[in-house]
Amino acid sequence: MKEKKQPSEAAIINLLKLKFDSIGDDAAILPLTKTRSYVLTKDLLIEDIHFTVNQDAATLARKALEVNLSVLAAMGATPHSVLLGISLPSHYFDYINSFLTNFVWACKDHNITLIGGDTSRSSDKFFISMTTIGTILNKNIKYRHTAENGDLLYVAGCLGDAHIGLIASKNNKGLTRFARKYYSPKAKLAEGAWLGKQKAVTAMMDLSDGLYIHLKKICQSANLAAFVNLDGFSTSPEFKRACKYLQLDRITTQLIGGEDYGLLFSVQANKGPIIAKMFYKKFGYELQYIGKLGHGKGVQFIKNRKPIHLDLKPFTHFSESE
Amino acid sequence: MKEKKQPSEAAIINLLKLKFDSIGDDAAILPLTKTRSYVLTKDLLIEDIHFTVNQDAATLARKALEVNLSVLAAMGATPHSVLLGISLPSHYFDYINSFLTNFVWACKDHNITLIGGDTSRSSDKFFISMTTIGTILNKNIKYRHTAENGDLLYVAGCLGDAHIGLIASKNNKGLTRFARKYYSPKAKLAEGAWLGKQKAVTAMMDLSDGLYIHLKKICQSANLAAFVNLDGFSTSPEFKRACKYLQLDRITTQLIGGEDYGLLFSVQANKGPIIAKMFYKKFGYELQYIGKLGHGKGVQFIKNRKPIHLDLKPFTHFSESE
Numbered sequence: 229m230k231e232k233k234q235p236s237e238a239a240i241i242n243l244l245k246l247k248f249d250s251i252g253d254d255a256a257i258l259p260l261t262k263t264r265s266y267v268l269t270k271d272l273l274i275e276d277i278h279f280t281v282n283q284d285a286a287t288l289a290r291k292a293l294e295v296n297l298s299v300l301a302a303m304g305a306t307p308h309s310v311l312l313g314i315s316l317p318s319h320y321f322d323y324i325n326s327f328l329t330n331f332v333w334a335c336k337d338h339n340i341t342l343i344g345g346d347t348s349r350s351s352d353k354f355f356i357s358m359t360t361i362g363t364i365l366n367k368n369i370k371y372r373h374t375a376e377n378g379d380l381l382y383v384a385g386c387l388g389d390a391h392i393g394l395i396a397s398k399n400n401k402g403l404t405r406f407a408r409k410y411y412s413p414k415a416k417l418a419e420g421a422w423l424g425k426q427k428a429v430t431a432m433m434d435l436s437d438g439l440y441i442h443l444k445k446i447c448q449s450a451n452l453a454a455f456v457n458l459d460g461f462s463t464s465p466e467f468k469r470a471c472k473y474l475q476l477d478r479i480t481t482q483l484i485g486g487e488d489y490g491l492l493f494s495v496q497a498n499k500g501p502i503i504a505k506m507f508y509k510k511f512g513y514e515l516q517y518i519g520k521l522g523h524g525k526g527v528q529f530i531k532n533r534k535p536i537h538l539d540l541k542p543f544t545h546f547s548e549s550e
Numbered sequence: 551m552k553e554k555k556q557p558s559e560a561a562i563i564n565l566l567k568l569k570f571d572s573i574g575d576d577a578a579i580l581p582l583t584k585t586r587s588y589v590l591t592k593d594l595l596i597e598d599i600h601f602t603v604n605q606d607a608a609t610l611a612r613k614a615l616e617v618n619l620s621v622l623a624a625m626g627a628t629p630h631s632v633l634l635g636i637s638l639p640s641h642y643f644d645y646i647n648s649f650l651t652n653f654v655w656a657c658k659d660h661n662i663t664l665i666g667g668d669t670s671r672s673s674d675k676f677f678i679s680m681t682t683i684g685t686i687l688n689k690n691i692k693y694r695h696t697a698e699n700g701d702l703l704y705v706a707g708c709l710g711d712a713h714i715g716l717i718a719s720k721n722n723k724g725l726t727r728f729a730r731k732y733y734s735p736k737a738k739l740a741e742g743a744w745l746g747k748q749k750a751v752t753a754m755m756d757l758s759d760g761l762y763i764h765l766k767k768i769c770q771s772a773n774l775a776a777f778v779n780l781d782g783f784s785t786s787p788e789f790k791r792a793c794k795y796l797q798l799d800r801i802t803t804q805l806i807g808g809e810d811y812g813l814l815f816s817v818q819a820n821k822g823p824i825i826a827k828m829f830y831k832k833f834g835y836e837l838q839y840i841g842k843l844g845h846g847k848g849v850q851f852i853k854n855r856k857p858i859h860l861d862l863k864p865f866t867h868f869s870e871s872e
Contacts, residue, residue, distance in 0.1 A: 254666075255666060256631070256633060256665035256666030257665070258580075258588060258630075258631070258665070258683065260582060261583070266580060266588070268633060268665070268666060268681075269666075270633040270634075270635050270666050270667050270668045270679075270681065271635070271668050272635045272636075272637050272668050272669075272670045272677070272679060274637050274670055274671075274672050274673075274677070275673075276673050277637075277670060277671055277672060277673060278670070308580075309578070309580070311578060311590060311592040311681060312592075313592050313593070313594045313679050314594075315594050315596050315599075315677070343578035343579070343580070343590070344576075344577060344578030344590060344591075344592050345592050346592045346593050346594050347594075348594045348596055348599060348600070349596075349599055350596050350599060350675070350677075351596075351597075351598050351599060351675065352674075352675075353672070353673065353674075353675065355594070355596070355637070355672075355677050355679075357592075357594060357635050357677075357679035359590075359592065359633060359681050361580065
């Protein structure tokens with residue numbers, strides 16, 4: 229008997245791509261003027277997959293918005309407005325009341341207008357579907373496929389902190405500083421807008437699903453390989469202690485831990501150091517150097533200057549390795 | 551003990567409106583040029599609320615798109631592109647494969663580009679979230695609140711046919727012509743675009759939730775009453791027979807039956823007959839005259855030239871009367 233193939237998120241997107249060549253990045257582009265465009269995200273948050281309603285509604289509302297804004301950040305866009313769809317069982321009124329009130333506050337904090345939405349009953353789960361809309365100068369839009377051979381890879385933000393926070397929180401192990409990273413991420417909008425303006429930055433994504441998955445996506449889109457230098461990964465003593473405490477492998481956590489919402493981007497090789505220096509001066513924290521792009525396929529790891537094989541099983545939404 | 555209040559869709563939208571004054575119509579407007587705008591819809595379709603997966607995936611894919619395009623039609627807009635979010639249990643691969651293939655075909659038929667999307671696992675239900683994007687000349691945009699005192703109300707399309715189809719289909723009672731109306735609605739894009747261009751048309755909505763609910767919405771937005779002339783409702787012998795066969799009240803079915811996806815609109819009183827005549831000439835079928843708008847509140851019914859009271863309990867997504 230033929231075994232039934234289960235779908236991966238990638239398989240479904242590929243299924244769509246086969247027919248449509250306009251999909252490739254996490255956000256969609258709508259022309260606005262000759263020099264400007266709208267950027268649109270589409271993001272689903274599903275109860276018991278992406279969150280539980282044990283989670284405080286106020287925190288969830290803010291996270292739902294930040295997660296979407298993070299995609300705008302990764303394109304280099306400035307937030308403009310939002311469409312909100314919610315579907316919920318009828319006994320959730322208090323929860324949704326708090327969710328909406330806080331969503332409204334979060335929008336105000338970002339100077340975003342809620343321009344439309346839809347509400348519907350669901351039989352048992354709370355579904356959130358959001359489209360955030362940003363604006364950008366066309367020349368500043370960052371895609372994935374535009375990364376080039378020889379470019380250097382950097383990350384703005386932490387790697388693995390949110391994953392530590394999730395695991396700690398699930399197991400009631402404290403580590404609130406990390407838990408906060410998971411429950412209350414902040415979209416790197418200022419960094420995204422600044423990086424968008426840098427011509428030397430050739431491609432950019434946000435780190436929603438973990439570094440490894442996003443590196444694979446950039447490689448696939450740009451038809452290149454990523455050579456990841458694990459020796460250069462910076463790790464704070466606090467992160468090391470947390471990994472030990474939770475019995476997590478440090479490198480694996482940094483590579484596959486999701487929901488950090490930092491920015492992964494590629495820079496023309498000769499401009500890497502100056503971009504890193506300017507970034508530090510502007511934002512007060514160091515970029516993390518990840519490695520570089522070269523000819524080949526997929527993500528390759530280097531430790532002690534030698535290639536090593538890592539057996540990484542990243543989390544995907546369909547819970548299968550790709 | 552205080553009884554727990556259940557939320558209505560209207561209550562949630564009102565909760566949002568309290569904070570945001572930009573929401574009021576089913577579609578959102580994004581400025582494009584001085585004379586043109588984008589129009590964006592946001593629609594959720596939830597398994598076991600709006601459809602079941604017993605339903606053929608091809609038909610569902612087309613319906614999901616048409617339902618969203620119907621909102622564009624009601625603003626007077628021309629379809630441009632679409633964002634598709636789907637969330638599904640992992641054993642639905644064959645279903646989603648057929649859904650996506652047919653969705654792609656449906657988009658091609660309408661000359662629409664799929665510009666982005668999101669996929670995610672869900673624990674047990676299939677969830678579709680769609681944003682269709684259209685373009686329109688600003689001067690042709692039709693809102694709800696712009697209806698005026700004395701305007702005449704018309705419907706382009708059938709009333710109650712889809713409801714008959716749903717009830718017949720649920721009870722295995724045949725009536726395939728009506729069932730087709732429910733499962734395979736067509737957005738009235740050509741009619742919407744033409745009506746959008748008519749200055750005498752003062753407000754427009756699409757009939758997704760039944761005539762009565764939409765009349766209430768127009769009344770609320772325009773701060774007027776609707777005087778509905780039940781004597782004028784046209785009914786085919788076939789519709790009468792179907793109502794009798796299914797033991798449904800004819801007038802109630804026409805007033806609260808949902809999912810017809812016709813267009814409800816208001817016309818300046820002196821222009822009503824000429825619009826109706828031009829419409830017939832262009833589209834080959836008659837507009838239905840519903841009644842007129844006047845001072846007052848809510849929807850009032852007239853039969854044999856006398857006001858009558860009807861106890862209508864329209865279907866809402868939260869299954870409560872408003």
